[in-house]
Amino acid sequence: MKKLYPLKFRPILKSRVWGGPRIVKEYGREAEEGADASHIGESWDLCDMPDCESIVENGFLEGNDIADILETYLGDLVGDKVFEYYGLQFPLLVKILDIDGAISLQVHPNDEIAAERYDAYGKEEVWYVLDAKKDACVYMGFRRDVSVAEFYEKCKNGTAIELLNVFHPKKGDCFIVKPGTVHAASGGILLSEIQEPSDLTFRLYDWGRELNPATAREMHLEEAIDCINYNKFDVENCYIKGVKDNRHIYEGEHFNITNIALSDTYHIYTDNFKSCIAYICTEGEALIQVVNEKGNEIYPLKRGEIILIPATMSDFFVSPKAVGTNLLEVSFPEHHEEDLYVDPSVAASCGDEDCDCDEADCDDDECDCGHGHHHGHHHHECGCGHHH
Numbered sequence: 001m002k003k004l005y006p007l008k009f010r011p012i013l014k015s016r017v018w019g020g021p022r023i024v025k026e027y028g029r030e031a032e033e034g035a036d037a038s039h040i041g042e043s044w045d046l047c048d049m050p051d052c053e054s055i056v057e058n059g060f061l062e063g064n065d066i067a068d069i070l071e072t073y074l075g076d077l078v079g080d081k082v083f084e085y086y087g088l089q090f091p092l093l094v095k096i097l098d099i100d101g102a103i104s105l106q107v108h109p110n111d112e113i114a115a116e117r118y119d120a121y122g123k124e125e126v127w128y129v130l131d132a133k134k135d136a137c138v139y140m141g142f143r144r145d146v147s148v149a150e151f152y153e154k155c156k157n158g159t160a161i162e163l164l165n166v167f168h169p170k171k172g173d174c175f176i177v178k179p180g181t182v183h184a185a186s187g188g189i190l191l192s193e194i195q196e197p198s199d200l201t202f203r204l205y206d207w208g209r210e211l212n213p214a215t216a217r218e219m220h221l222e223e224a225i226d227c228i229n230y231n232k233f234d235v236e237n238c239y240i241k242g243v244k245d246n247r248h249i250y251e252g253e254h255f256n257i258t259n260i261a262l263s264d265t266y267h268i269y270t271d272n273f274k275s276c277i278a279y280i281c282t283e284g285e286a287l288i289q290v291v292n293e294k295g296n297e298i299y300p301l302k303r304g305e306i307i308l309i310p311a312t313m314s315d316f317f318v319s320p321k322a323v324g325t326n327l328l329e330v331s332f333p334e335h336h337e338e339d340l341y342v343d344p345s346v347a348a349s350c351g352d353e354d355c356d357c358d359e360a361d362c363d364d365d366e367c368d369c370g371h372g373h374h375h376g377h378h379h380h381e382c383g384c385g386h387h388h
Helices: 022-027 066-073 080-086 111-118 148-157
Strands: 012-020 040-046 093-099 102-107 125-132 137-142 164-167 174-177 183-186 189-195 202-205 247-251 256-261 266-268 277-283 285-292 295-302 306-309 316-320 326-331
Touching: 012 022, 012 093, 012 102, 022 040, 022 093, 022 189, 040 306, 125 247, 137 174, 174 247, 183 189, 189 277, 189 326, 277 285, 277 295, 295 306
Parallel strands: none
Antiparallel strands: 012 040, 040 093, 093 189, 102 183, 102 202, 125 174, 125 189, 137 164, 137 183, 247 256, 256 326, 266 316, 277 306, 277 326, 285 295, 285 316
């Protein structure tokens, strides 16, 4: 089997009512035939979703989608521990958003709710602001603790935005959008969005568009009411202003993000990661240099592009081709399967006098001991075949 190499993908453009022209104009991308190029809201640049899978555009794997490559190369692509945890699901979705109008006030569920109700992953995401107009706004989390009844009423009467923090974003700002965080944005913002592989979004309020039959989209307020975090938003830990230097932006359960202000050549030691690495060029242009038996192989990475470094690739170099080049480096933490319901210090017995099992890993369906059955554990195996 041939060795893997840095993979680049064809962007998948999606028109949205709130989208604008910048993804097509500034990144030189082509909208599909029949799509409105002036309202492209999203470019899905790395994805493994039903009916929306990234296609490789370079090297001998050109024309193959990421699901096929993962099925062939398994842990060699994503990393052994990552593959053990996620199976045949590429664990990342990366987009560029052009929010020219206003996206709906929305919320995403966590992994537990998503798995139980929708047989899917939850949606934790990070927004990195690529550019923003002067009047742009990000509405993120509640300004204070609120009640369910108060929020529900304000969604119904169109005043819910009054409860949210309002930020005027600038280039380089980052927002950590944890599941349960109510959020929206408007007024001209280009974003890089890094998230779990999920498209679960609940619309709570749509700026009055929901009242017009011509513009109405499905709303999910009742469905989402118990997915929401009603506590005051953690501004200190979830809003990072003007990231320009070399620093960790986010270290979470699903992915880690580091900002690299690329002023010199970096030697990247792949053994330090134990996973694949995605690089997103937010500004300028970078060169990925791989030294192997063929000599030096150079892979350019222009503004707005993404490249995926497979886990089994040898060390490589990243260097700037333009002044002011900036990259986001995305990798995956190691997951360790652990039964949260079993205390290793307790003898192997479930403790239910009516249950005749003698082990903590009780398989008795009639036993309600709550030990060892894995119900509700977020690493359970659901119908989709993926570990959540």
